[in-house]
Amino acid sequence: MTDLRRLGASDLKIAPLVLGGNVFGWTADRAASFAVLDAFVAGGGTMIDTADAYSAWVDGHSGGESETLIGEWLRASGQRDRVLIATKMGMLPGEGGEGLAPARIAAACEASLRRLGTDRIDLYYAHRDDETQPQEAVADAFARLVEAGKVRVLGASNFHAARLKSAVEGARAAGLPHYQVLQPEYNLVSRHRFEGELQDYCVTENIGVLPYLGLARGFLTGKYRTRDDLTKSVRGGQMAELLEGNGAAILSALDAVAAETGATLAQVSLAWLIAQPGVTAPIASATSAAQAEDLLGAMTLTLSPEQRARLTDAGA
Secondary structure (H helix, E strand, O other): OOOOEEOOOOOOEEOOOEEEOOOEOOOEOHHHHHHHHHHHHHOOOOEEEOOOOOOOOOOOOOOOHHHHHHHHHHHHHOOHHHOEEEEEEOOOOEOOEOOOOHHHHHHHHHHHHHHHOOOOEEEEEEOOOOOOOOHHHHHHHHHHHHHOOOEEEEEEEOOOHHHHHHHHHHHHHOOOOOEEEEEOEOEOOEOOOOOOHHHHHHHHHOOEEOOEOOOHHHHHHOOOOOHHHHHOOOOHHHOHHHHHOOHHHHHHHHHHHHHHHOOOHHHHHHHHHHOOOOEOOOEEOOOOHHHHHHHHHHHHOOOOHHHHHHHHHHOO
């Protein structure tokens, strides 16, 4: 059985890989989504990540599609008490306003609970910062959800270091629950948004880090190596910039470490993230049970210090 990791200073303990729910109801239909969720839990996975905004970017969608599918799966599978549910608010306008307006926070939480078919959210994020709202008012609004038992732990996604620090310190000074988890973009080809001041702050303050885009939208699986490969999926058009940067060097280093370990490129990429200071578990999504099973292999893959250094250097 995979060892669980404590998520920052919270009372949550999770396996070192989080399943991303952004594809549910988008590139994974109901049957595929259920198969992925079943495989993830069967393989020792414990936390599922989603957001009320998933997948509002799809024509005909308005958001909440992923939460709705996860809620249907929770009811059908009876697994609610075996998994932890993380979701986010702050990107979709709606009842109560937009952004992190206190009334919006309350309304968005109720809507997510309804779609998920549950009485509590284990980890609830501000999906992005909102400088139009006083941080004290935001902290108070989230605190009310915790006090009501609707939310267990609070997190922040896409926050810069200075704003995360002021939010945490302000909530602490007021005696309110504070952000205990950060969800930044972080992977082998995108490191500048997290490494440095933000990572240092999370390590110092024991804020658990759950990076998203752990596989850089599939680039780190080795699926996109030439311009001809860019037509392979709906995300292919986003890969050209990576190919022109240090992506080729990173793929070469991944190929070498994969050959040495017998692991897949996806497993190596995620294992590198799992080993980074401050990181509790990366987030990765899958559109089939086979993909989910492959990703789960990262939880038990230990890279040597020399292998980790080679991968780090390739992306420097």
